[in-house]
Amino acid sequence: MRCFAGIDVGGTNSKIGLLDENGNILITESIKTESNKGPQDTIERIWKTVEKLAKEISVNIEDIEGVGVGIPGPVVDESIVKIAANFSWGNDFPAKKMFEEITKKRVKIGNDVKVIALGEQLYGAGKGYKNSITIPIGTGIAAGIIIDGRILAGTTGAGGEFGHIVINKKGHKCGCGLTGCLETYCSATGIVREAKIILKDNKESTLLEVVDNDLDKLEAYHIFEEAKKKDKIAMKIVDDFCDNLAHGIGTLLNIVNPEIIIFAGGVSKAGSIITDGVKKHLDKYALKMTTEDLKFAFSELGNDAGIKGAAALIINDLK
Amino acid sequence: MRCFAGIDVGGTNSKIGLLDENGNILITESIKTESNKGPQDTIERIWKTVEKLAKEISVNIEDIEGVGVGIPGPVVDESIVKIAANFSWGNDFPAKKMFEEITKKRVKIGNDVKVIALGEQLYGAGKGYKNSITIPIGTGIAAGIIIDGRILAGTTGAGGEFGHIVINKKGHKCGCGLTGCLETYCSATGIVREAKIILKDNKESTLLEVVDNDLDKLEAYHIFEEAKKKDKIAMKIVDDFCDNLAHGIGTLLNIVNPEIIIFAGGVSKAGSIITDGVKKHLDKYALKMTTEDLKFAFSELGNDAGIKGAAALIINDLK
Numbered sequence: 001m002r003c004f005a006g007i008d009v010g011g012t013n014s015k016i017g018l019l020d021e022n023g024n025i026l027i028t029e030s031i032k033t034e035s036n037k038g039p040q041d042t043i044e045r046i047w048k049t050v051e052k053l054a055k056e057i058s059v060n061i062e063d064i065e066g067v068g069v070g071i072p073g074p075v076v077d078e079s080i081v082k083i084a085a086n087f088s089w090g091n092d093f094p095a096k097k098m099f100e101e102i103t104k105k106r107v108k109i110g111n112d113v114k115v116i117a118l119g120e121q122l123y124g125a126g127k128g129y130k131n132s133i134t135i136p137i138g139t140g141i142a143a144g145i146i147i148d149g150r151i152l153a154g155t156t157g158a159g160g161e162f163g164h165i166v167i168n169k170k171g172h173k174c175g176c177g178l179t180g181c182l183e184t185y186c187s188a189t190g191i192v193r194e195a196k197i198i199l200k201d202n203k204e205s206t207l208l209e210v211v212d213n214d215l216d217k218l219e220a221y222h223i224f225e226e227a228k229k230k231d232k233i234a235m236k237i238v239d240d241f242c243d244n245l246a247h248g249i250g251t252l253l254n255i256v257n258p259e260i261i262i263f264a265g266g267v268s269k270a271g272s273i274i275t276d277g278v279k280k281h282l283d284k285y286a287l288k289m290t291t292e293d294l295k296f297a298f299s300e301l302g303n304d305a306g307i308k309g310a311a312a313l314i315i316n317d318l319k
Numbered sequence: 320m321r322c323f324a325g326i327d328v329g330g331t332n333s334k335i336g337l338l339d340e341n342g343n344i345l346i347t348e349s350i351k352t353e354s355n356k357g358p359q360d361t362i363e364r365i366w367k368t369v370e371k372l373a374k375e376i377s378v379n380i381e382d383i384e385g386v387g388v389g390i391p392g393p394v395v396d397e398s399i400v401k402i403a404a405n406f407s408w409g410n411d412f413p414a415k416k417m418f419e420e421i422t423k424k425r426v427k428i429g430n431d432v433k434v435i436a437l438g439e440q441l442y443g444a445g446k447g448y449k450n451s452i453t454i455p456i457g458t459g460i461a462a463g464i465i466i467d468g469r470i471l472a473g474t475t476g477a478g479g480e481f482g483h484i485v486i487n488k489k490g491h492k493c494g495c496g497l498t499g500c501l502e503t504y505c506s507a508t509g510i511v512r513e514a515k516i517i518l519k520d521n522k523e524s525t526l527l528e529v530v531d532n533d534l535d536k537l538e539a540y541h542i543f544e545e546a547k548k549k550d551k552i553a554m555k556i557v558d559d560f561c562d563n564l565a566h567g568i569g570t571l572l573n574i575v576n577p578e579i580i581i582f583a584g585g586v587s588k589a590g591s592i593i594t595d596g597v598k599k600h601l602d603k604y605a606l607k608m609t610t611e612d613l614k615f616a617f618s619e620l621g622n623d624a625g626i627k628g629a630a631a632l633i634i635n636d637l638k
Binding site for chain 2: 074082083130131143145147148150152153154155156157158159160161162164165166169176177178179247250251252253254255256257258259284285287288289290292293
């Protein structure tokens with residue numbers, strides 16, 4: 001049986017899976033990444049886990065056709081991690097080379113967000129489409145852009161850094177150094193900050209009740225929940241959020257013109273209140289020909305998106 | 320000898336060329352498009368011209384391996400022109416099918432801007448790069464995006480419609496129906512409009528002299544010329560233009576992350592005053608990792624870009 005390893009290297013845990021050629025997970029296990037022990041140690045532990053898993057389902061190591069790896073940070077040429085963001089493995093970290101030396105397999109490396117986008121397109125909410133954009137919204141916001149079935153990685157791995165497009169020149173300073181980035185509005189931290197600004201002058205909101213008048217306790221999901229219950233202030237905050245998100249998505253549409261937008265990440269769990277809000281404002285920012293047949297969806301693979309997408313880096317290539 | 324036909328169908332004239340497999344033009348000729356005679360007539364006249372040109376350089380029609388066609392309007396699947404913008408050939412015009420029926424050759428259709436971008440990347444200013452964006456600035460502004468050597472066409476042909484990203488929600492109404500599009504600032508018409516607004520309250524400018532105080536005579540090149548001669552008002556207008564253009568380009572960089580930006584079109588003839596101005600403002604809008612190794616250049620192929628890029632649609636595919 002043709003078999004593929006999909007590895008989702010995270011800051012804390014790394015998820016490891018063996019998959020068949022249709023992206024079905026045969027077996028999976030999570031280990032601590034413990035990146036402080038160094039890349040050699042981490043990759044060897046990952047590979048030992050693969051060998052153990054293969055044994056458990058009676059797969060010969062020789063039958064593993066390749067290893068796909070998703071990792072945080074910008075990835076160049078499916079091999080080098082420019083900035084190993086969550087690890088102290090240095091810049092221009094040669095991930096592909098090290099994985100190849102240890103595994104003796106064909107290896108491809110992808111940025112974690114982009115790999116998830118590939119997984120969703122091939123095996124999840126984007127199945128059947130050629131051009132999709134997966135937008136994870138959590139602490140930050142980014143875009144995994146898939147064009148004709150291939151990841152748009154960018155020359156230095158910065159393709160899809162759409163959280164940092166400037167939508168308001170006079171806006172907030174962003175952690176990246178720019179001012180007025182989409183991410184300062186359309187992320188969990190962004191919406192909470194906007195909410196705090198509005199709540200200072202508007203005390204008539206159930207939002208204050210749910211956090212016992214302690215705004216330090218306010219989280220993004222409170223805002224979406226109270227908006228769904230028709231609290232006027234929460235509704236206004238969510239409407240602004242959706243307006244700004246529509247601005248960002250409209251920009252993406254006019255440049256990339258995909259078939260489907262897939263929302264992922266913690267904030268997307270708010271559900272249709274986001275898609276409804278974005279649709280309401282989108283016509284201000286996107287050319288009609290980019291929206292007429294556009295679909296919206298939510299991530300379907302959840303925690304499996306990482307290993308499925310990682311394995312897809314290899315599977316996709318053999319087709 | 321392997322030979323390819325490159326055809327650049329324009330609103331008034333159509334340029335027709337025969338090229339070798341390295342994109343060198345062997346022979347070329349321009350004919351009136353006269354699209355009012357209908358597509359059958361136009362395509363037949365184009366093909367007769369190809370046959371005539373082939374005869375002139377002793378190429379057998381059998382040796383023409385394919386026909387690449389650049390045409391205005393959004394093109395889908397390298398075959399259908401969604402909106403035949405400059406012609407009355409109807410929407411969803413089956414260009415590939417009609418060209419194939421008449422020429423009996425392998426045919427690929429591309430949008431004219433995107434085809435020019437492909438030509439520049441393969442044979443002009445973008446030679447040697449894999450990821451480039453060619454930005455023609457004239458009456459309007461657009462982007463021909465090439466990723467890994469392939470045109471980003473977009474699902475409905477709207478890929479690279481970057482003239483219509485909204486950079487100022489409270490800006491001017493654009494011809495496309497949106498408000499505050501980049502094109503309302505960064506185009507020949509856009510800069511002239513901004514100039515007229517500023518010149519109403521600022522009479523101390525050589526710009527008024529060069530148009531004999533008749534602002535109806537003002538054109539984009541006047542503004543760039545007077546700015547080069549250090550007229551303060553013209554310099555301010557050009558600086559605003561470059562600031563807005565940097566906003567648009569920074570957005571593109573954060574999403575597509577190319578290796579090189581190539582300026583084309585009439586306005587780009589102003590030269591380094593544009594690249595210098597964009598570079599001055601770019602750090603406000605683009606992540607550093609997208610600009611560090613970024614190159615800027617100007618179109619090198621001029622009027623030949625259309626037929627070279629059109630032929631490249633076929634040549635590129637055979638490699």
